[in-house]
Amino acid sequence: xxxxxxxxxxxxxxxxxxxxxxxxxxxxxxxxxxxxxxxxxxxxxxxxxxxxxxxxxxxxxxxxxxxxxxxxxxxxxxxxxxxxxxxxxxxxxxxxxxxxxxxxxxxxxxxxxxxxxxxxxxxxxxxxxxxxxxxxxxxxxxxxxxxxxxxxxxx
Amino acid sequence: xxxxxxxxxxxxxxxxxxxxxxxxxxxxxxxxxxxxxxxxxxxxxxxxxxxxxxxxxxxxxxxxxxxxxxxxxxxxxxxxxxxxxxxxxxxxxxxxxxxxxxxxxxxxxxxxxxxxxxxxxxxxxxxxxxxxxxxxxxxxxxxxxxxxxxxxxxxxxxxxxxxxxxxxxxxxxxxxxxxxxxxxxxxxxxxxxxxxxxxxxxxxxxxxxxxxxxxxxxxxxxxxxxxxxxxxxxxxxxxxxxxxxxxxxxxxxxxxxxxxxxxxxxxxxxxxxxxxxxxxxxxxxxxxxxxxxxxxxxxxxxxxxxxxxxxxxxxxxxxxxxxxxxxxxxxxxxxxxxxxxxxxxxxxxxxxxxxxxxxxxxxxxxxxxxxxxxxxxxxxxxxxxxxxxxxxxxxxxxxxxxxxxxxxxxxxxxxxxxxxxxxxxxxxxxxxxxxxxxxxxxxxxxxxxxxxxxxxxxxxxxxxxxxxxxxxxxxxxxxxxxxxxxxxxxxxxxxxxxxxxxxxxxxxxxxxxxxxxxxxxxxxxxxxxxxxxxxxxxxxxxxxxxxxxxxxxxxxxxxxxxxxxxxxxxxxxxxxxxxxxxxxxxxxxxxxxxxxxxxxxxxxxxxxxxxxxxxxxxxxxxxxxxxxxxxxxxxxxxxxxxxxxxxxxxxxxxxxxxxxxxxxxxxxxxxxxxxxxxxxxxxxxxxxxxxxxxxxxxxxxxxxxxxxxxxxxxxxxxxxxxxxxxxxx
Numbered sequence: 001x002x003x004x005x006x007x008x009x010x011x012x013x014x015x016x017x018x019x020x021x022x023x024x025x026x027x028x029x030x031x032x033x034x035x036x037x038x039x040x041x042x043x044x045x046x047x048x049x050x051x052x053x054x055x056x057x058x059x060x061x062x063x064x065x066x067x068x069x070x071x072x073x074x075x076x077x078x079x080x081x082x083x084x085x086x087x088x089x090x091x092x093x094x095x096x097x098x099x100x101x102x103x104x105x106x107x108x109x110x111x112x113x114x115x116x117x118x119x120x121x122x123x124x125x126x127x128x129x130x131x132x133x134x135x136x137x138x139x140x141x142x143x144x145x146x147x148x149x150x151x152x153x154x155x
Numbered sequence: 156x157x158x159x160x161x162x163x164x165x166x167x168x169x170x171x172x173x174x175x176x177x178x179x180x181x182x183x184x185x186x187x188x189x190x191x192x193x194x195x196x197x198x199x200x201x202x203x204x205x206x207x208x209x210x211x212x213x214x215x216x217x218x219x220x221x222x223x224x225x226x227x228x229x230x231x232x233x234x235x236x237x238x239x240x241x242x243x244x245x246x247x248x249x250x251x252x253x254x255x256x257x258x259x260x261x262x263x264x265x266x267x268x269x270x271x272x273x274x275x276x277x278x279x280x281x282x283x284x285x286x287x288x289x290x291x292x293x294x295x296x297x298x299x300x301x302x303x304x305x306x307x308x309x310x311x312x313x314x315x316x317x318x319x320x321x322x323x324x325x326x327x328x329x330x331x332x333x334x335x336x337x338x339x340x341x342x343x344x345x346x347x348x349x350x351x352x353x354x355x356x357x358x359x360x361x362x363x364x365x366x367x368x369x370x371x372x373x374x375x376x377x378x379x380x381x382x383x384x385x386x387x388x389x390x391x392x393x394x395x396x397x398x399x400x401x402x403x404x405x406x407x408x409x410x411x412x413x414x415x416x417x418x419x420x421x422x423x424x425x426x427x428x429x430x431x432x433x434x435x436x437x438x439x440x441x442x443x444x445x446x447x448x449x450x451x452x453x454x455x456x457x458x459x460x461x462x463x464x465x466x467x468x469x470x471x472x473x474x475x476x477x478x479x480x481x482x483x484x485x486x487x488x489x490x491x492x493x494x495x496x497x498x499x500x501x502x503x504x505x506x507x508x509x510x511x512x513x514x515x516x517x518x519x520x521x522x523x524x525x526x527x528x529x530x531x532x533x534x535x536x537x538x539x540x541x542x543x544x545x546x547x548x549x550x551x552x553x554x555x556x557x558x559x560x561x562x563x564x565x566x567x568x569x570x571x572x573x574x575x576x577x578x579x580x581x582x583x584x585x586x587x588x589x590x591x592x593x594x595x596x597x598x599x600x601x602x603x604x605x606x607x608x609x610x611x612x613x614x615x616x617x618x619x620x621x622x623x624x625x626x627x628x629x630x631x632x633x634x635x636x637x638x639x640x641x642x643x644x645x646x647x648x649x650x651x652x653x654x655x656x657x658x659x660x661x662x663x664x665x666x667x668x669x670x671x672x673x674x675x676x677x678x679x680x681x682x683x684x685x686x687x688x689x690x691x692x693x694x695x696x697x698x699x700x701x702x703x704x705x706x707x708x709x710x711x712x713x714x715x716x717x718x719x720x721x722x723x724x725x726x727x728x729x730x731x732x733x734x735x736x737x738x739x740x741x742x743x744x745x746x747x748x749x750x751x752x753x754x755x756x757x758x759x760x761x762x763x764x765x766x767x768x769x770x771x772x773x774x775x776x777x778x779x780x781x782x783x784x785x786x787x788x789x790x791x792x793x794x795x796x797x798x799x800x801x802x803x804x805x806x807x808x809x810x811x812x813x814x815x816x817x818x819x820x821x822x823x824x825x826x827x828x829x830x831x832x833x834x835x836x837x838x839x840x841x842x843x844x845x846x847x848x849x850x851x852x853x854x855x856x857x858x859x860x861x862x863x864x865x866x867x868x869x870x871x872x873x874x875x876x877x878x879x880x881x882x883x884x
Binding site: 042072123135 | 232233234235236366367369370371372373374375376377378379380382383385391416433434435436439506507508509510555556557558559560588590591787791794795796797798799802820821822826827828829830832834835
């Protein structure tokens with residue numbers, strides 16, 4: 001049994017400690033907002049927060065999450081920053097297919113927590129690991145700048 | 156997004172009965188008789204007179220007593236925005252309060268068939284154009300019935316009543332009733348006979364920038380994709396498929412696989428060995444422990460270098476003639492200057508962010524399927540055939556698609572049939588999940604192409620002769636579409652964009668070879684145009700250079716005077732300040748223009764070289780897609796298409812060695828990343844023409860625009876894709 005704290009709630013999960021956190025979230029807890037895209041930390045669709053920092057849940061053994069605060073997209077709106085980021089995403093109308101967007105939003109929120117006023121190159125560096133096949137990158141940049149209270153660049 | 160299908164307004168007749176009646180009205184699968192028009196992508200039912208289809212509003216509209224309106228959308232939402240654009244068509248004529256609209260995906264029923272393809276499917280950038288008349292009529296019929304219900308209740312003439320913002324109003328008396336209060340009575344009325352549609356000048360919703368209705372669900376994690384479906388008692392299945400296309404299992408040993416905690420069973424299925432477990436992780440872990448001996452078959456002989464050499468050799472031999480104008484032999488004799496070039500274009504995977512997956516709950520007399528599919532009718536028929544059921548015993552729940560790009564419209568229903576076969580073997584509900592590697596190596600690729608073009612110009616620089624030979628597998632052969640998309644031995648999707656090039660060239664011949672091999676191929680966002688625009692538009696650029704002319708001026712000089720290509724080319728050039736703007740040192744512009752899915756797009760790419768690699772800075776796009784439904788949606792789709800096209804142009808290639816696909820995941824099949832993204836500007840040509848495609852037409856021009864910019868920078872012509880195999884150091 002592994003004890004986890006997910007979105008502020010303590011949960012016990014009966015699984016092999018080597019199981020990636022992603023599959024515990026999805027298959028054990030049905031927190032399906034966190035997505036599977038590649039399984040090898042190449043696409044970032046599975047990004048969640050461990051103690052506020054962005055991690056790739058597809059390569060994070062669940063045992064490493066034990067004793068830490070896990071935040072998923074389902075719990076993001078419980079923080080003011082998370083709400084701000086989601087509101088910016090809504091205003092810019094970022095998503096298309098939407099599959100990568102949980103990972104994008106989680107990565108963007110972690111960036112803004114560490115660096116409330118990132119430069120364009122800092123945004124680019126922080127978001128480079130999160131793939132979007134629909135090509136929403138320019139809107140993502142605009143939304144991050146909006147959430148940071150900066151003037152958004154042209155899409 | 157809610158997915159329940161409960162009936163709120165249509166109490167008489169019941170929804171189920173209504174769907175049955177509609178199915179009887181519409182007939183079964185009739186794709187055989189829709190003919191392509193003008194060799195393009197607009198298909199119309201013109202082969203023989205058909206009973207006029209009836210689209211009762213209650214198939215598409217449900218109005219609840221609280222005035223909320225649910226629009227049932229019969230197209231799959233894969234990012235292209237149909238869950239917003241199609242409701243806009245209905246809401247406009249319904250005079251609905253847009254703020255109370257929500258969307259639900261349609262079940263499989265004939266009433267939801269594509270108006271031109273005659274089956275339920277999403278593809279060919281046709282969702283808006285094929286629904287434009289239909290859904291406005293649906294909305295208008297609903298409005299008329301609501302007005303009629305109100306007039307009857309008040310005992311006043313209908314002509315004294317009008318509708319606005321989900322209310323019927325009797326101006327003389329000041330009486331008002333909301334749609335929620337009228338829906339029940341309206342649903343009992345007969346369908347109106349004469350339905351007049353609004354004049355575009357009266358549009359309140361169509362043409363206005365409109366936020367997507369699916370955004371809220373897609374930013375809080377609640378949007379349900381196929382992978383997010385969990386049924387009670389469901390097992391997750393991961394399959395070991397042949398490493399070579401067409402290979403079969405000879406023998407296997409599952410001893411180690413069965414030891415993995417959570418594994419519930421190992422089954423041989425037609426496509427390989429399936430491991431069923433309590434979740435993805437044990438299923439995948441066990442799958443990787445299987446020891447399988449494969450009978451690889453002839454597919455093991457396939458290697459990209461050998462195939463490429465064979466294709467290039469074929470490109471220099473006579474093929475089936477797709478178009479012949481004038482006499483190219485004479486044309487080349489008269490030419491002032493001639494050039495020839497050969498092109499190499501690789502296989503491409505669709506690589507949608509959501510890997511393929513299907514949930515199947517199979518009962519003795521019923522089969523429920525949850526998946527993100529673009530091809531519901533064919534999938535339902537194939538699933539029924541596989542399970543030994545009748546098509547009406549199969550139910551498909553279309554979830555959101557985590558990208559489609561054509562892969563989820565498989566005319567052979569490969570992923571659905573396989574999942575039904577797995578459900579038959581396992582005997583309980585299953586979710587079949589393809590890993591990223593399975594998805595990448597699963598075939599159904601954009602075909603590999605080799606092209607040869609010879610072109611000659613007159614003394615004044617204008618093209619005099621053009622001979623283009625294309626070599627690549629047919630996507631359409633052996634599919635239900637062959638009857639109308641293969642004409643005189645030519646797969647029209649193979650030569651689209653090549654046989655339909657718009658330039659005035661008196662002597663022109665287009666020839667096609669369609670070799671066969673074991674690699675399954677499929678339509679990939681923009682289909683044939685994804686490669687023909689590249690070869691045609693880079694060769695036209697060569698001719699401009701050969702004749703010493705500016706690339707934009709040269710194109711305008713050889714396009715017919717009434718061509719809609721001219722409008723987008725001029726608009727893009729104008730917005731980019733083509734020929735006037737002083738670009739940063741080391742930067743250059745390249746241009747390309749192409750028509751696909753009846754829409755016209757010109758793109759100008761601003762490019763530089765950094766450390767010997769192509770660096771994208773900015774793309775200025777101009778589009779003419781007829782009348783605009785949602786300008787925001789057009790911007791999104793052109794931005795998206797440019798990124799999709801750039802991923803392929805710069806990095807995309809699937810290659811084979813001894814029958815094995817060499818790429819596996821996003822590290823070796825690399826989509827464009829955030830740091831590579833150019834600024835994109837989208838400009839729309841104002842038009843009163845019928846709306847045409849928008850999901851795909853932005854893809855074709857970007858690769859040639861970039862290649863033409865690179866020529867300007869380096870003097871080097873790019874004739875092989877992807878471009879990252881070249882070094883410019």
